[in-house]
Amino acid sequence: MLAKRIQPMTSQARRLYVELMFQVMGRALQAVSEVDREVREEAQALPKGFLFEMMVMPDGAKLIVEHIGEGRFHYHGNSAPRPADVSIKFKHVTHAFLVLSFQEKTSVAFANDRMLVDGDVSYAVRMTRVLNRLESFILPRIIAKRAVKEYPENLHLPEKLISAAQIYLKIATHFVQTARA
Amino acid sequence: MTNTYYEFFCPVKVIAGKAALEHIPYELTGLAAKRPMIVTDKGVRAAGLLDPVIAACEESGLDIVSIYDDVPPDSSTGVVRAIAAIYRNEKCDSIIAVGGGSAIDTGKAVNILVSEGGEDIAKYTGAGVLKRALKPFFVVPTTAGTGSEVTSIAVITDEAKGVKLPFTSSFLLPNAAIIDPRMTLTLPPHVTAATAMDAMTHAIESFTCMAKNPLSDAYATAAVKKVSQSLLQVMDNPKDSLGRLELAQASTMAGIAFSNSMVGLVHSLGHATGAICHLPHGLCMSLYLPYVLEFNLETIREPLGELLLYLEGPEVYAATPASRRAEASISALRILRDALYKRCKLPRTLKETGKVTEDQLDQIAGMAINDGSIMFNPKEVSLKDARAVLQRAWA
Structure with missing residues (x-):
């Protein structure tokens, strides 16, 4: 009986967590592209106006970012101005939760068929590297190791702390600006 | 794993x-x-x-x-x-x-x-x-x-x-x-060798990459065994229809394995090399296989060691200490490639192909790290890593 009552609450909590994490990650993608040169170099290969989407199938939470040129991303929230060029689609909110709560690495989620790639796979590979770089910055090393295939050896604590602080500050600023708007 | x-x-x-x-x-x-x-x-x-x-x-x-x-x-x-x-x-x-x-x-x-x-x-x-x-x-x-x-x-x-x-x-x-x-009896020797090594690579990558699973493993190991046992026999006697059938079945089994578990860096490099230098796919697979296995070695030591049983048979497997089996598997593949080179000049290095120049390696590496199959490689591959593997495969 109790389990039956808790089930919908757990499900709702997961959904809210995934929505919140998408909002954080979208803003963080924009921020990291402003902070980190390596991410900009990676993103520069994407066409200007390129739209990247992560979403939960069939019509769940989503995040959309656009490459606005020079390797910089702009976070569009959950609505795209046009169809996305590359979309990474989680088959179920539970799968998104596993990845976004760092219980399953992004690469393992791909290997486990938890998500589909719609669009040019080479761009999806590039965006995965950007996401890995972002996670390596903003997560404590012990958690980042659970999220990425390999924690970058050349990412040392001072650089990590400074970049993470900048990224979190930008995320917070963006949240405030959105709330005011 | x-x-x-x-x-x-x-x-x-x-x-x-x-x-x-x-x-x-x-x-x-x-x-x-x-x-x-x-x-x-x-x-x-x-x-x-x-x-x-x-x-x-x-x-x-x-x-x-x-x-x-x-x-x-x-x-x-x-x-x-x-x-x-x-x-x-x-x-x-x-x-x-x-x-x-x-x-x-x-x-x-x-x-x-x-x-x-x-x-x-x-x-x-x-x-x-x-x-x-x-x-x-x-x-x-x-x-x-x-x-x-x-x-x-x-x-x-x-x-x-x-x-x-x-x-x-x-x-x-x-x-x-x-x-x-x-249908495969009249295949010329170099095509027989390259395509069989393609099947071998499908099987080995499906057994060592991230999406491996118990069912694909069964197909992969059976395919490795069939190629190991039949390839040189067929090279020496191309009209050996039983050997041809073994290779054809191995190809199908390796196909079932990799279509359910995907492939890794050998394919990423092979796709890029094929696109840039127009080398046949099977040749690229044979060429890159040992170098990529060496790159991935510490991540795949256990499954690669297991493959020794299918590559060399139970006697060699039993006689090899568990800690050396992964290296022994790579050696077995190198010996197979040498035997193929002796029989049909199937290139073992990029230089031996005569169709790749050293200044193309950067371009190949750049394309390879954006290939979809790299997602399933068990070890993260940076541009520098891919370039290093290519350099080892050069000569």
């Missing part, structure tokens, strides 16, 4: 062995198909490989309504459109693809157009676009390596845009794959 979750799917009926071709009429009739079209290439026809297929059908009173034998090595949207038009004009109701990867991929793409309608195959590109079963489709492979007869993907070049269009759907899988040793 084995995943706690996995998916496995292969609904293809495999018809393999002596007189397998003679099962085609019965199988077609079972799907209510009476007017088959053959899709193939000029090389297959010139080698006389269509004759037993046609004879097998005619002896059962089944006429091949149309034969398209002009599939190029890199099939295009124009070719697919042209074949679909012939299929419709001749009122065909099924397709038999006879050939290697290109003919099979073309057959899959033609089947999309003739089943779904329209002229523009590009409309169906991507994953999961197809929502229903297509027309009856049979595949008769004439090489033993690609495994395309059991994969749910086709790649067709859009000549107008100059890009390769991928099509992925389980509906692309043929209803039946007919593995008949007669």
